[in-house]
Amino acid sequence: MKKLGTEPYKGVRDFYPADMAVQKYIFKVWQDTVESFGYEEYGASVLEPAELYRAKSGEEIVNEQTYTFLDRGKREVTLRPEMTPTVARMVAAKRRELGLPLRWYSIPNLFRYEQPQRGRVREHWQLNVDLFGIDSIDADAEVISLAYYIMKNFGAKDEDFEIRINSRELLEKIFTDKLKDENDLSKAIRLLDRKEKMAPDEFEQAMKELTAEKIDLAFEKNEEVALLVDSLKQAGLTNVIFDATLARGFDYYTGTIFEIFDTNPANKRALFGGGRYDDLTSLFGGDRIPAVGFGMGDVTIRDFLETHKLLPDLKSTTDIHICTLDSEFITEAEKLAAKLRAEGKNVSVNLTDKKIGDQIAYADKHGIAAVIVIGEEEVKTGKFKVKDLKSGIEKLL
Amino acid sequence: MKKLGTEPYKGVRDFYPADMAVQKYIFKVWQDTVESFGYEEYGASVLEPAELYRAKSGEEIVNEQTYTFLDRGKREVTLRPEMTPTVARMVAAKRRELGLPLRWYSIPNLFRYEQPQRGRVREHWQLNVDLFGIDSIDADAEVISLAYYIMKNFGAKDEDFEIRINSRELLEKIFTDKLKDENDLSKAIRLLDRKEKMAPDEFEQAMKELTAEKIDLAFEKNEEVALLVDSLKQAGLTNVIFDATLARGFDYYTGTIFEIFDTNPANKRALFGGGRYDDLTSLFGGDRIPAVGFGMGDVTIRDFLETHKLLPDLKSTTDIHICTLDSEFITEAEKLAAKLRAEGKNVSVNLTDKKIGDQIAYADKHGIAAVIVIGEEEVKTGKFKVKDLKSGIEKLL
Numbered sequence: 023m024k025k026l027g028t029e030p031y032k033g034v035r036d037f038y039p040a041d042m043a044v045q046k047y048i049f050k051v052w053q054d055t056v057e058s059f060g061y062e063e064y065g066a067s068v069l070e071p072a073e074l075y076r077a078k079s080g081e082e083i084v085n086e087q088t089y090t091f092l093d094r095g096k097r098e099v100t101l102r103p104e105m106t107p108t109v110a111r112m113v114a115a116k117r118r119e120l121g122l123p124l125r126w127y128s129i130p131n132l133f134r135y136e137q138p139q140r141g142r143v144r145e146h147w148q149l150n151v152d153l154f155g156i157d158s159i160d161a162d163a164e165v166i167s168l169a170y171y172i173m174k175n176f177g178a179k180d181e182d183f184e185i186r187i188n189s190r191e192l193l194e195k196i197f198t199d200k201l202k203d204e205n206d207l208s209k210a211i212r213l214l215d216r217k218e219k220m221a222p223d224e225f226e227q228a229m230k231e232l233t234a235e236k237i238d239l240a241f242e243k244n245e246e247v248a249l250l251v252d253s254l255k256q257a258g259l260t261n262v263i264f265d266a267t268l269a270r271g272f273d274y275y276t277g278t279i280f281e282i283f284d285t286n287p288a289n290k291r292a293l294f295g296g297g298r299y300d301d302l303t304s305l306f307g308g309d310r311i312p313a314v315g316f317g318m319g320d321v322t323i324r325d326f327l328e329t330h331k332l333l334p335d336l337k338s339t340t341d342i343h344i345c346t347l348d349s350e351f352i353t354e355a356e357k358l359a360a361k362l363r364a365e366g367k368n369v370s371v372n373l374t375d376k377k378i379g380d381q382i383a384y385a386d387k388h389g390i391a392a393v394i395v396i397g398e399e400e401v402k403t404g405k406f407k408v409k410d411l412k413s414g415i416e417k418l419l
Numbered sequence: 420m421k422k423l424g425t426e427p428y429k430g431v432r433d434f435y436p437a438d439m440a441v442q443k444y445i446f447k448v449w450q451d452t453v454e455s456f457g458y459e460e461y462g463a464s465v466l467e468p469a470e471l472y473r474a475k476s477g478e479e480i481v482n483e484q485t486y487t488f489l490d491r492g493k494r495e496v497t498l499r500p501e502m503t504p505t506v507a508r509m510v511a512a513k514r515r516e517l518g519l520p521l522r523w524y525s526i527p528n529l530f531r532y533e534q535p536q537r538g539r540v541r542e543h544w545q546l547n548v549d550l551f552g553i554d555s556i557d558a559d560a561e562v563i564s565l566a567y568y569i570m571k572n573f574g575a576k577d578e579d580f581e582i583r584i585n586s587r588e589l590l591e592k593i594f595t596d597k598l599k600d601e602n603d604l605s606k607a608i609r610l611l612d613r614k615e616k617m618a619p620d621e622f623e624q625a626m627k628e629l630t631a632e633k634i635d636l637a638f639e640k641n642e643e644v645a646l647l648v649d650s651l652k653q654a655g656l657t658n659v660i661f662d663a664t665l666a667r668g669f670d671y672y673t674g675t676i677f678e679i680f681d682t683n684p685a686n687k688r689a690l691f692g693g694g695r696y697d698d699l700t701s702l703f704g705g706d707r708i709p710a711v712g713f714g715m716g717d718v719t720i721r722d723f724l725e726t727h728k729l730l731p732d733l734k735s736t737t738d739i740h741i742c743t744l745d746s747e748f749i750t751e752a753e754k755l756a757a758k759l760r761a762e763g764k765n766v767s768v769n770l771t772d773k774k775i776g777d778q779i780a781y782a783d784k785h786g787i788a789a790v791i792v793i794g795e796e797e798v799k800t801g802k803f804k805v806k807d808l809k810s811g812i813e814k815l816l
Binding site: 025026027028029030031032034035036037038039042043045046057058059060062063064065066067068069070071073074077089091093094095097099111112114115116120121123125126131133135144145155156158160161164171253256257305306307338339340343352353356357359360363367368369370371373374384387388390 | 422423424425426427428429431432433434435436439440442443454455456457459460461462463464465466467468470471474486488490491492494496508509511512513517518520522523528530532541542552553555557558561568650653654702703704735736737740749750753754756757760763764765766767768770771781784785787
């Protein structure tokens with residue numbers, strides 16, 4: 023028989039326990055921070071009807087960048103490339119029963135069909151945070167504060183990152199006056215979004231093709247954005263700035279947009295961002311529901327934490343490994359383990375016939391902090407010593 | 420513009436916060452219990468190469484029951500219908516570096532392409548627990564104990580369920596003597612697996628078609644299974660029995676098999692099960708790695724918990740909602756919230772201009788246990804009262 027390959031599918035990741043521990047750490051900081059702001063978790067399937075993305079994500083995304091296939095009932099199904107259309111669908115479906123405002127979060131996996139390369143995989147996980155039902159900039163301020171506190175709770179200092187804020191409304195107002203054709207608006211916004219990755223000449227040239235003239239990017243400050251930036255500074259966020267050239271790729275933003283930028287000179291780039299999207303739920307009928315939110319990906323943030331040396335030393339979730347001097351002591355070891363588990367400890371028991379030194383080396387290799395060794399004496403006296411593998415200190419149980 | 424539908428894709432579920440809270444509760448009991456036995460979490464993508472399932476899951480499953488499609492690189496991709504092939508692939512890929520034995524768990528979502536009906540959805544989540552590298556029945560006993568303690572930690576009593584144990588080896592030994600054709604073995608096992616759902620006559624008839632004679636199902640006890648049942652009874656599991664007619668559908672089991680049965684007369688059925696599969700990793704080349712494990716689905720266990728009234732009253736993760744007598748107090752409310760969050764509390768702040776009664780009603784509707792009301796007096800004195808909404812008791816902060 024032909025041997026099966028052990029590689030995962032192209033562009034996705036296997037999470038062995040050591041990698042999973044990092045993933046769990048990132049998810050826990052996300053969850054603890056958003057829950058501290060009163061956000062509740064929701065979830066949905068990775069499968070969605072394809073039509074959900076055609077309306078607002080931009081055609082390019084659905085046709086060229088998503089996993090879309092026909093099921094056997096000839097339904098067109100997409101593996102979700104982003105969570106915002108899903109959450110808008112869910113809120114629109116039960117707007118009356120739910121009771122606005124809603125503070126919601128989720129950590130979905132998302133799929134993009136693109137060539138895998140460093141930092142760009144086909145599947146990633148993304149924290150999605152949304153506040154529905156509040157029109158005022160108090161909501162924008164809350165959501166941006168939340169993004170700030172996530173960074174702080176990862177151990178980042180204010181000088182490690184910068185929060186750049188702009189207004190899509192303002193951008194659109196200025197562009198609509200200058201564009202040759204009003205259908206070019208979303209092209210102009212995407213162009214602005216790619217600005218950092220282009221040469222200045224190339225950017226100017228592309229802009230000229232869309233507009234009759236060279237766009238002057240030194241916009242006047244918009245009053246509402248100024249108020250937002252001020253209120254965040256007053257709340258103690260020292261790294262907030264107004265950035266008139268900030269765009270964001272998605273079509274659905276209608277007001278405030280923001281991005282968290284890595285200020286490390288070697289790695290200057292947007293880490294994540296979000297904004298206000300007040301019209302998305304109206305695609306499903308009924309009144310519009312104001313909304314503001316952001317998404318934050320696991321790959322980018324892991325890279326940030328590694329670059330800035332902010333990942334903690336992650337131990338095993340197992341507290342104690344019970345080693346046995348002979349296999350005849352396994353029953354006794356299991357009894358002791360059951361007692362320790364009842365006290366809230368996480369305990370594994372040796373079931374091999376390896377030598378005691380190898381059993382201890384096994385615990386150490388797996389990141390288990392302490393061992394108990396069971397032999398004839400321990401069984402006779404009923405007294406057991408817990409040994410911390412790092413310090414070597416033994417304590418009687 | 421045509422209105423978009425708000426329904427999810429056929430056969431999958433949306434998890435609004437109230438449903439997500441149940442899901443999170445189930446996952447937490449799973450995680451706490453398996454981690455108490457020293458199991459570590461791993462993860463993988465829902466996308467796998469289709470060839471992974473052809474070898475061992477049975478052809479019927481891949482061809483008729485999975486979501487399988489071609490990607491743009493003409494690779495055949497499957498949305499995983501079960502986790503065991505994935506974990507076998509991962510262990511086989513890094514067997515040397517990992518250091519056996521391995522105690523691993525995961526809570527993946529799995530897809531089956533079938534007609535949705537009560538208790539049968541197209542996507543469900545499943546706890547997967549596996550112990551790799553131990554040949555002896557001590558491993559079988561550990562994994563079955565773990566399944567038992569999960570049920571106990573959900574609040575089930577010993578009389579609410581039964582653990583039925585059999586040996587695939589024993590079944591095969593008996594059948595191979597009696598079958599007309601040795602290729603009929605897996606058919607016979609699947610038939611046995613469906614026995615509870617068939618009329619006795621129908622079962623007998625189908626058995627006769629596979630074998631020359633009527634199979635006598637009163638098997639002799641197998642010595643190893645007897646030892647396993649005894650050791651579990653000695654460890655305090657009062658609801659373990661040997662069941663010679665127990666089968667389990669999958670092709671890859673090689674030794675012990677077991678199922679957890681609901682003993683409720685109105686709902687007699689298998690809740691979940693597992694067994695020993697010592698040959699699966701050898702599909703990837705290299706030596707065989709002994710393995711024993713089980714899978715436990717969210718839909719079935721939720722149904723069990725509801726039937727037996729074991730679901731706890733799940734509150735919001737938010738501890739306090741801060742209400743404001745006027746929108747001018749929002750800044751003050753946010754300052755107080757920031758302080759309370761720093762002390763580990765989960766706090767949301769009212770950002771609406773609703774009346775105070777409506778703000779309190781909002782907190783109550785969302786399951787938030789307590790409120791603080793901020794008005795002129797509170798701002799002046801700097802003293803705030805926390806009111807418990809259930810008891811009505813107020814405490815000064």
